[in-house]
Amino acid sequence: MTFGRRLQQVRKAAGLSQEQLGELVGMSRQAVSKWETEQAAPDIDTLALLCGVLGVSADELLGRDVPARPEDQETDLAGCVRLNAAKRCFTAGWITALVGVVLLVLELFSLIVIQFVNAEIHHSWRTEAMEYAREGPMPMIFGITIAVIAAGAVLAAGGLFSMNGKRLPQKSKAA
Numbered sequence: 001m002t003f004g005r006r007l008q009q010v011r012k013a014a015g016l017s018q019e020q021l022g023e024l025v026g027m028s029r030q031a032v033s034k035w036e037t038e039q040a041a042p043d044i045d046t047l048a049l050l051c052g053v054l055g056v057s058a059d060e061l062l063g064r065d066v067p068a069r070p071e072d073q074e075t076d077l078a079g080c081v082r083l084n085a086a087k088r089c090f091t092a093g094w095i096t097a098l099v100g101v102v103l104l105v106l107e108l109f110s111l112i113v114i115q116f117v118n119a120e121i122h123h124s125w126r127t128e129a130m131e132y133a134r135e136g137p138m139p140m141i142f143g144i145t146i147a148v149i150a151a152g153a154v155l156a157a158g159g160l161f162s163m164n165g166k167r168l169p170q171k172s173k174a175a
Contacts, residue, residue: 004036006063010054011036015084025049083163090159097152104145111138 011021011032018036019029025046034040042050051058111129118124118132132138 001063002038003041003062004038006061007032007050008036010056010061013084014054015088016054021050021053024053086159086162088159089162090156093152093154093156093159095152096155097149100145100149100152104142104149107138107141107145 011018014021016024017029018032022029022032025042026049027042027046031040031042035042047058047061051061054061111132114132115126115129118126126132133142
């Protein structure tokens with residue numbers, strides 16, 4: 001496998017775009033693209049930056065054989081890509097569910113506002129704000145919000161299930 005292909009796989013496994021990686025190492029997106037297509041190669045200083053940002057050794061990035069260490073056995077690129085996707089799925093799921101809960105709370109508070117507005121306009125007052133939940137578009141709005149919460153929960157559970165208790169390898173902090 002070529003350097004460019006390895007760089008592309010490691011970059012994607014880290015969840016970075018070419019532009020993001022370029023910014024992190026002080027280069028342009030076009031420079032990263034040229035490295036990945038083997039039209040150019042980074043200098044030694046940039047290679048060191050790439051290794052630090054991507055959390056891999058220069059040997060791994062250059063494709064040199066490195067003896068496997070027990071703690072690194074789960075750091076194969078395909079595994080990292082799957083694990084990163086599962087982590088993103090979990091994050092997107094719980095954020096979606098959280099947004100749904102916030103919307104539901106806002107909708108419940110809107111029932112109280114509707115109660116006061118109705119009292120001002122029609123000079124009628126219902127004793128419970130929840131009575132307004134049965135009128136107009138509110139049942140549909142509540143239904144959609146509950147569906148968003150459920151979808152977020154399912155997405156988060158799927159991501160969590162896909163991770164199987166595994167974590168992405170931590171990037172080593174070089175002094």
